[in-house]
């Protein structure tokens with residue numbers, strides 16, 4: 326019997342970057358050093374036009390993954406069927422290795438907060454999210470990945486830790502996890518939990534991708550701005566994650582102050598260098 330795309334194990338892609346307009350030309354001129362690209366799905370939802378024409382050129386040269394910000398999987402408004410149809414049609418067109426979004430909510434009663442808000446980690450929220458993930462996966466005909474967001478607030482009625490909640494969503498909805506190592510570091514600092522406890526609580530078999538990014542120091546809080554290089558403690562946490570989960574497709578995520586490609590490649594090379602000894606140990 327053929328395994329449906331939904332249950333097929335997803336491949337290991339190596340070391341990639343988030344695709345940004347600033348790097349279009351440089352990447353197409355010399356695709357060699359980046360093994361895969363993550364696109365922001367929302368940038369390519371309109372059929373036809375220039376963005377999709379660019380994307381098709383990348384599609385010919387790189388494995389692509391789709392990363393969205395608008396699913397609002399934890400929201401209480403109904404899932405946006407128009408958006409899901411657009412995602413599904415982009416996925417049919419470019420056949421990404423996988424599709425991801427965030428474990429968050431982004432608005433209520435049609436008002437978009439333009440932010441990725443954390444959920445209360447309750448049994449009720451868990452059941453709500455699991456049911457929505459299942460519906461999205463049925464619609465897309467594939468498992469999705471959900472990413473942990475960084476947060477500055479928490480809810481007094483949370484019954485579970487963030488990592489217990491994320492693990493339970495993945496197990497109960499049969500979805501996968503995109504772990505943002507920087508977001509774990511930021512949230513651990515802001516909420517005073519142990520980042521290592523977080524890593525220990527996530528089932529290795531569910532972890533399909535890592536994000537590495539930089540962040541900003543506020544007066545008391547760390548703010549996940551994705552606008553600066555990865556800092557040393559986050560590299561250390563990355564090594565801890567590799568020890569626990571083995572080889573996981575890794576990418577550098579930079580949303581603002583996008584530097585020249587060479588700078589991001591240097592960070593990618595650092596990730597490779599850190600992962601290499603652990604892979605040799607495992608071999």
Ligand SMILES: [Fe+2]
Pocket residue numbers: 472505508536538578
């Ligand atoms: Fe991220």
